[in-house]
Structures are given as structure tokens and as C-alpha cells.
Amino acid sequence: MAKISIKKIAELAEVSKTAVSFVLNGRGDEKNISKATQDKITAIAKENQYQANHIARSLSIGKSFTIGFIVPDISNPFYGKIARHIEQFAEDKGYSVMVASTNEDLKKEKKIIDQFKARQVDGIILASSAPNLSTLNITLNKNLPTVLFDRVFKDSSQSFVDINNEEAAMQLTETLINKGHSRIAFFSTTSYLPNISDRTRGYKAALEKNGITYDSKIHFEIDFKNKKEEIVNAFSSIMNTEDCPTAILFVNNVLASEALWCVNTSFTPYKDQLSFACFDNLDLFDYSLPKVSSVIQPSEEIANQSVFMLCKQIEDTIGKEGIQLKTKIINR
Amino acid sequence: MAKISIKKIAELAEVSKTAVSFVLNGRGDEKNISKATQDKITAIAKENQYQANHIARSLSIGKSFTIGFIVPDISNPFYGKIARHIEQFAEDKGYSVMVASTNEDLKKEKKIIDQFKARQVDGIILASSAPNLSTLNITLNKNLPTVLFDRVFKDSSQSFVDINNEEAAMQLTETLINKGHSRIAFFSTTSYLPNISDRTRGYKAALEKNGITYDSKIHFEIDFKNKKEEIVNAFSSIMNTEDCPTAILFVNNVLASEALWCVNTSFTPYKDQLSFACFDNLDLFDYSLPKVSSVIQPSEEIANQSVFMLCKQIEDTIGKEGIQLKTKIINR
DNA sequence: CATCTATACTAAATCGGTTTAGCAAAAGTA
DNA sequence: TACTTTTGCTAAACCGATTTAGTATAGATG
Incomplete structure (x- = not known):
């Protein structure tokens, strides 16, 4: 019942802590512990359901085998799916994950981040809310292995797993254009995250390419912080105008x-027109x-690459790396 | 840069580790450390950006201030939402959460569970996949504070946060009956989790109460494991029969x-009939x-109560407690 | 003046592991 | 036989905190 330690096993087996540690770590042979002693130790360990204290x-060893996964909102399925895979890949490599x-x-x-650092996480995978690189650098803890995803500053010194936001935004805008829309509204955010800027550029590029001002x-x-209200306001302001948009990119x-x-409750007439x-x-x-066409990010691959890069940083202290993954457009 | 420890601060301040520990834990006055010494210590700590090593x-102290949150699938928004709140409530109490x-x-x-135990989590919040109480007891780690939710065995010795599945299932079934349906199919799972059994009872009770066999x-x-296929099969087998169901409870x-x-891709004619x-x-x-009426569980309250009960167990080693929260039906 | 108490600290044990350096005995080699 | 190597182990330091049991000095009390 009472948790048993290496020290107690040593006492029971009448050997040193050292021997017990070696044997239970599978280094018995390497360390020239006789078969008999090894058997005695493993038997006592099993008998007492020994479980190593991971914290000790x-x-x-100065390593926690824990990684931190930090996102704006874990209940957003986009992050939830990535979390699920991160968890899996991390476990495969012996890491647990705090979210x-x-x-x-x-x-x-x-x-x-500071809290996680204090808890000695070996690294973090982060979708940051920092609006620019210098803010990010203040936020980040130097010396803490970090992989950025979703919101990536490519010119940061951190590794990242990204998508081509600009190109994807272009393509997505063009699916709307190809459906015949020429008046396409754009809803972005006040906080100018890097992915948002890229997507904005992509939107504008697609318009320009297709001769739309x-x-x-x-x-x-x-x-x-006020999204409900502001979205309602935005709808009110455009929906009654002459040149009302026929499509919206979010x-x-x-x-x-x-x-x-909002459309389904307050602006129902527009449901079929947008x-x-x-x-x-x-x-x-x-x-x-309205059905929503969307850009789908490869969540499993994002997770895989993030964990992979992070482990490389942790284990080999390799420098910055970056990767850009392919997205898919779901045209609805 | 290099992480600074209490020992180094002690050296720099020319005092003992003990004094440093007392002061940095805010127990300087209580422990009669002079104002001057306290100031010196805090100054050096600040200067060097001291951060306590949480692992040490x-x-x-024999406590990790970490809790484990274990669910079937964190990417299911039902669990994701609870996770989000668990995280918040846990943080308020100084705990981090591993998922x-x-x-x-x-x-x-x-x-x-074993892994989390080895990592010395102080407790776990669990939606178990155990099909019965004895299996659950084998799975669970005795001596590890545990709160069950979503899949709850009330006769277990563990604390739990539950809903009244039977009653909710009855009500939900009756919303269908009240819409005029009398032939209501029921899709449950092969794995007979406790909530599933209760929901099944509720379904049957509602039928009986309303004179439906x-x-x-x-x-x-x-x-x-085969849900896609088996659902298709189920649809095929009922949809062409004489007394085809007009509603389905899941x-x-x-x-x-x-x-x-499945209905939207392979059985589209039934989209409007079900x-x-x-x-x-x-x-x-x-x-x-078809629109789906549903039972909505109070995720914030589940999280709140789970964390609350778990902390009580951890801190006061209080025995089993159980609570049943109210659900809401969304009638669509 | 002696004693007691408060003040201002510290040494060292402890948590439960890992790891380095080294010792003693047995076996192998010249 | 003497020396080296291998086998089989252990003592003790260490990771970075917490905490108990004390010590030395200064000031208060009788």
C-alpha cells in the first residue's frame, strides 16, 4: 500500500540503492550486477508494486519529460484536435502534456509560460496571442525550447509549424469569386496576429488578381472581446446597403x-443569399x-511536426527550424 | 540567464539557504528575519529573475499541485469545454492539469492512470471507459484521489459528478413523442457504460409511460470501433421497412x-423525414x-464541482461525495 | 547580576531518485 | 607467483527545494 521507494527495496534486498537503481533501469547487466541479485531486486519490486517517483x-536528471501545450482556447475543436494528436505523439516519445x-x-x-517553466516543462508548443514579434519575445522564455504553430512569426528565432496563410486565403477567396461573387466582405480581427495579416494580404491579392477593388x-x-455585438453591427451596416455583399470571408x-x-437568428432573410x-x-x-467553405489545416501533421521539432530541440539542442504544411480547401 | 537556485542566492546574500527559503515564501517576518536581510534576499532574487523549481x-513537500484530466477524447467538444473550465478552476487553486x-x-x-500516478499527480478527474464497477476498481489506483464524471458508478467508493441520465433520457424521448413520433429507434453502444444503461432505461421508461411498446x-x-459501417447497416435495415421509424434517439x-x-450523404431522402x-x-x-434536439450538460458546473471535490479530497482527505447536476434539454 | 525571552539566524536532514568514483574479490594472464 | 582485468558491488555527492531543531547574541525582567 504505502508507496515503496528504491531505498526500501535496497533494505529489503540487502543491497545498495545504487544496485537497485541500476537494475530497475535495466542497466543491471551493463553494470555487472549478478543474475541472482537482479532477480532478487526485481522480485521485491514487483511484489511491492514499485513505481518510480517520476518527480524525484x-x-x-534535470528533465521532466513534460511538455506544455498552450492555445487560446482548448475547447475550440481546431485546437482540440491538435491537442489530441500532440498528446499521442508526445506519449510515444515518453512525454506527458500539460495544457x-x-x-x-x-x-x-x-x-x-512562466508557470510551466517553473514546473520545469522541457518545452512548449504554443499558439501565441502576441500581436508582434517584440511582444512575443518578451512573452517567451528564452532558453525554453519552443515550437510556434497557428500564429507564427517566421522571423522569430523560434521553430515553427505553419501553413501558407496568404496563399490559402487567396485560394479561399477565389472559390468565392469562382462562384460568381464579386462583392466579398471580409471579417478579420482587431488584434493583428501574423496569420491574420497574411490572410488579409491573401484576400486582397485575390481581389486584385480578379480585378475587384x-x-x-x-x-x-x-x-x-465584443464579437457578438460587433458582428451584429457589421451586419446591420452592410445588409441594407445598395451594394450589399453576396459573400463573406472570415x-x-x-x-x-x-x-x-447571427444570420440564423437575426438576419434570417440573408441565410440563402450569402x-x-x-x-x-x-x-x-x-x-x-449558409454553408461555409473552409481551409482545413492538417491537424495530425501539425501535431506530429510540432512534437518532432520540439523533441529535437530538447534532445539535441538543435537551432531554429520551420516548416510549412499543405492545407486543403473544402468547397461547400 | 542560467537558472538560479536558492543555494546561489544564499551564497550571494551571504546567508543560509534556510533564510532564503523563508523569505521567498513570505515567511520572513514570521521567522524573524530582519528587514535588511529580507530586502537583500528579495533584491537578489528579483535581480536574477529567480523562479522556484516546482519539481524540487x-x-x-510531497505534493505536485498537478491534477490529471482523463477522458475518451479531448477533441470531442463536450470534453473540450469541460477541460477548458477544469483548467481555469484548477489554476485558481494553484493546480496545473495534465490531459x-x-x-x-x-x-x-x-x-x-499509472503514468499520472508515477508523475505524482495529486488526483485525477476521470470519464472512465470501464464497463462495470469491478473493472473500474482494477483500473483505478487506490489511494489516488479521484472524481468520476460523465461515466459514473454511483456505488463505487469514488466521488462523482453526475447528471440524472435516466430522467434526462426520458425527457428527451418525450420531446420526440410530443412531436408526434411513436416509432422511435434507439442507437446505443455495445459497451455498456453506466450512463448508457441509465439512458437506455430512460428511453424505455418514456416509451412505456406513453403506451409505446x-x-x-x-x-x-x-x-x-466500427461505428461508420454499423450505422450504415442499421440505416439500411430500418429505412426500407414497413414501420420505418420517424425519429431516432442517440x-x-x-x-x-x-x-x-450518414443521412446527409447516403440516405438523403430521409433528411426531412426524421x-x-x-x-x-x-x-x-x-x-x-435533421435538426437534433439534445441534452446539454452544464460543463462549467461539472468542471467546478469536479475540481472542488477533488481538492477537498486532496487537502482534507475527505471521503466519497456525489452530486447530481441539472441538465437542460434543447428542443430543436 | 543572573536569568529569561525575543531576535536573527543556520546546520543538517529529508524527499526519492541518478551517477561518479572506487573498492574488494575472483578470474585471467605473463 | 605477481600483476592485470573483470566481476560485483557500494559510498557518497547531487538535483533544489522544505523544515526541524537548534545556536548565539541582544534586550528585558526580577
């Missing part, structure tokens, strides 16, 4: 699903009206 | 969304056709 081990949501709050993000009157920058799934809800498109798929887009 | 602390998905695999569940021919027990959101997909209802809401049910 961590302290001793935390920042709620898009940079102060909280910093607090979490960018109109800032139908480009809305939504403050996440910079992420949160805005799109909020807008869906086409939506956004980044980061949600299952509900299969069923919603 | 854990080893010393892991069992994939409904009991062996993996046991492995994760339970028909095992339209009660399908789906094997989760035992959880996974089956319901799988079935939605009513769906299931446990555990998903956002997509607002938009899907």
Missing part, C-alpha cells in the same frame, strides 16, 4: 460560427446555412 | 453526428438537418 527522477488556454490574453499567456467599407475588424472559425448564429468562407474547419459547416 | 518543491485521451480503451486508461428490432447497439453526440453525416435527439450538445445541431 526529474529533479535528479492551458490563454483566452487570447497575452498577460495570461505569459503567466502560463478592395473596399475598406466591407472590411470589418472585430474586437474579440478570418477564423470563431467569427464564422458567430456570424452563422456565401461564407473561413479558416479552420468546423464540423457544423457541413450542415449550416 | 514537489519532491520536498490524456483514452480512446475508449481500458488498457490505455489504466496505463495513463419497446421494439428491440429498432434498438441498435453500435460497436464504436445515446451520445458521436453516434448522432456520425448518423447525421427527427433526431441525443445526449451532449454540439454546435452543429443548430444547423443540421
Whole structure:
């Protein structure tokens, strides 16, 4: 019952702690512990259901085999799916994962990172809410292996797993254009995360390429803290105008699903007249009206690469690496 | 840069480690450390950006301030939402949370629990995949504070946060009956988790109460490992019969969304003829056709109570407690 | 003046592992 | 036989905190 330690096993087996440690770590042969002694030790360990104290081990070897996974909101299925895979890949490599949501709050993000650092995580995988590189660098803990994903500053000194946001945004905008839309509103956010900027560029590039003039009157920058209200306002302001947009591009799934809800409750007449498109798929887009075309990020591969890069950093102290993964567009 | 320890601070301040520890833990006054010494110590700590090594602390005090959150699938928004709140409530109490998905695999569940125990988590919050109490007891680690949720054995010796599955299932079934349905199919799972049994009882009770005979021919027990295929088979077998069901009750959101997909791709004629209802809401049910009425569990309150009960167990070694929270039905 | 108490600290044990350096006896070699 | 090597082990330091049991000095009390 009472937890048994290496010391107690040593006493019971009448050998030294050292011997017990060697044997239980499978280094008995290597360390010239006789078969008889090894058997005695393993037998006593089994009998007493010995389980190594991972914390003591961590302290001793200076490694926790724990990684931190930090995202704006773990309940967003986009992050949830990645979390699931991160967890799996991490486990394969002997790591456990602690998760935390920042709620898009940079102060909280910093607090979490510091906390994780104090808890001696070996590294973190982070979708940061930092609006620019210098803020990110203040937030990040130098010397802590880090892989950025989803919100990536390529010119940072950190490793990253990214997608080509600009190109994807272009393609996504063009699926709308190809459906015949020429008046396409754009809902982005006030906080200018790097992915948002890239997506914005992609949107504008697609318009230009197709001879459509960018109109800032139908480009809305939504403050996440007031998103419900601001989305309603945005709809009110455009829906009754002469040149009412026939399609809307959203910079992420949160805005799109909020807008869906808004259209389905308050602006129902527009349900059938609008086409939506956004980044980061949600299952509900299969069923919603308007249907939402979306850019789907390869969550398993993001997780795989993130863990892989992080482990490389942890184990070999390898420098910065970056990778850009392919996205897929779901045209609905 | 290089991490600084209490020992180094002691050297720099020319005092003992003990004094440093006292001061940095805010017990300087209590321990009669002079103001001057306290100032010197805190100054040096600040200057060097001292951050306590949480692992050393854990080893010393025998508490990790970490809890494990173990669910079948963290990417299921039902669990994701709870995770988000668990995380928040845990942080408020100074705990960090490690998450892991069992994939409904009991062996993996046991492995994760053992791993978490080895990592000295102070307790776990668990939605177990154990099919019965004795299996659960084998899986669980005695002496590890545990709170069960979602899949609860009330007669276990563990604390739990539950809902009234039977009653909720009755009510949900009756919303279908009240819409005029009298032939209501039921999709449950082969693995007879306690919540599933309760929900099944609720379904049958509602039928009986309303004078409808339970028909095992339209009660399908789906094997989760083959759910896609088995759902298709189930649909094929009922949809062409004389007394084709007009509504389907699903035992959880996974089956319901799988079935939605199935109806929307392979059995489209039935899209408008069927009513769906299931446990555990998903956002997509607002938009899907058939619309899906659902039982929504109070995720924030589940999280709050789980953390609260767990902390009570950890801190006061209080015995078993159980609570049943209210659910809400969303009638679509 | 002696004693007691408060002040201001510290030495050392402890948590449960890992790891380095080294010792003693047996076996192998010249 | 003397020396080297191998076998089989252990003592003790260490990781970075916490905490108990004390010590030395200064000031208060009788």
C-alpha cells in the first residue's frame, strides 16, 4: 500500500540503492550486477508494486519529460484536435502534456509560460496571442525550447509549424469569386496576429488578381472581446446597403460560427443569399446555412511536426527550424 | 540567464539557504528575519529573475499541485469545454492539469492512470471507459484521489459528478413523442457504460409511460470501433421497412453526428423525414438537418464541482461525495 | 547580576531518485 | 607467483527545494 521507494527495496534486498537503481533501469547487466541479485531486486519490486517517483527522477536528471501545450482556447475543436494528436505523439516519445488556454490574453499567456517553466516543462508548443514579434519575445522564455504553430512569426528565432496563410486565403477567396461573387466582405480581427495579416494580404491579392477593388467599407475588424455585438453591427451596416455583399470571408472559425448564429437568428432573410468562407474547419459547416467553405489545416501533421521539432530541440539542442504544411480547401 | 537556485542566492546574500527559503515564501517576518536581510534576499532574487523549481518543491513537500484530466477524447467538444473550465478552476487553486485521451480503451486508461500516478499527480478527474464497477476498481489506483464524471458508478467508493441520465433520457424521448413520433429507434453502444444503461432505461421508461411498446428490432447497439459501417447497416435495415421509424434517439453526440453525416450523404431522402435527439450538445445541431434536439450538460458546473471535490479530497482527505447536476434539454 | 525571552539566524536532514568514483574479490594472464 | 582485468558491488555527492531543531547574541525582567 504505502508507496515503496528504491531505498526500501535496497533494505529489503540487502543491497545498495545504487544496485537497485541500476537494475530497475535495466542497466543491471551493463553494470555487472549478478543474475541472482537482479532477480532478487526485481522480485521485491514487483511484489511491492514499485513505481518510480517520476518527480524525484526529474529533479535528479534535470528533465521532466513534460511538455506544455498552450492555445487560446482548448475547447475550440481546431485546437482540440491538435491537442489530441500532440498528446499521442508526445506519449510515444515518453512525454506527458500539460495544457492551458490563454483566452487570447497575452498577460495570461505569459503567466502560463512562466508557470510551466517553473514546473520545469522541457518545452512548449504554443499558439501565441502576441500581436508582434517584440511582444512575443518578451512573452517567451528564452532558453525554453519552443515550437510556434497557428500564429507564427517566421522571423522569430523560434521553430515553427505553419501553413501558407496568404496563399490559402487567396485560394479561399477565389472559390468565392469562382462562384460568381464579386462583392466579398471580409471579417478579420482587431488584434493583428501574423496569420491574420497574411490572410488579409491573401484576400486582397485575390481581389486584385480578379480585378475587384478592395473596399475598406466591407472590411470589418472585430474586437474579440465584443464579437457578438460587433458582428451584429457589421451586419446591420452592410445588409441594407445598395451594394450589399453576396459573400463573406472570415478570418477564423470563431467569427464564422458567430456570424452563422447571427444570420440564423437575426438576419434570417440573408441565410440563402450569402456565401461564407473561413479558416479552420468546423464540423457544423457541413450542415449550416449558409454553408461555409473552409481551409482545413492538417491537424495530425501539425501535431506530429510540432512534437518532432520540439523533441529535437530538447534532445539535441538543435537551432531554429520551420516548416510549412499543405492545407486543403473544402468547397461547400 | 542560467537558472538560479536558492543555494546561489544564499551564497550571494551571504546567508543560509534556510533564510532564503523563508523569505521567498513570505515567511520572513514570521521567522524573524530582519528587514535588511529580507530586502537583500528579495533584491537578489528579483535581480536574477529567480523562479522556484516546482519539481524540487514537489519532491520536498510531497505534493505536485498537478491534477490529471482523463477522458475518451479531448477533441470531442463536450470534453473540450469541460477541460477548458477544469483548467481555469484548477489554476485558481494553484493546480496545473495534465490531459490524456483514452480512446475508449481500458488498457490505455489504466496505463495513463499509472503514468499520472508515477508523475505524482495529486488526483485525477476521470470519464472512465470501464464497463462495470469491478473493472473500474482494477483500473483505478487506490489511494489516488479521484472524481468520476460523465461515466459514473454511483456505488463505487469514488466521488462523482453526475447528471440524472435516466430522467434526462426520458425527457428527451418525450420531446420526440410530443412531436408526434411513436416509432422511435434507439442507437446505443455495445459497451455498456453506466450512463448508457441509465439512458437506455430512460428511453424505455418514456416509451412505456406513453403506451409505446419497446421494439428491440429498432434498438441498435453500435460497436464504436466500427461505428461508420454499423450505422450504415442499421440505416439500411430500418429505412426500407414497413414501420420505418420517424425519429431516432442517440445515446451520445458521436453516434448522432456520425448518423447525421450518414443521412446527409447516403440516405438523403430521409433528411426531412426524421427527427433526431441525443445526449451532449454540439454546435452543429443548430444547423443540421435533421435538426437534433439534445441534452446539454452544464460543463462549467461539472468542471467546478469536479475540481472542488477533488481538492477537498486532496487537502482534507475527505471521503466519497456525489452530486447530481441539472441538465437542460434543447428542443430543436 | 543572573536569568529569561525575543531576535536573527543556520546546520543538517529529508524527499526519492541518478551517477561518479572506487573498492574488494575472483578470474585471467605473463 | 605477481600483476592485470573483470566481476560485483557500494559510498557518497547531487538535483533544489522544505523544515526541524537548534545556536548565539541582544534586550528585558526580577
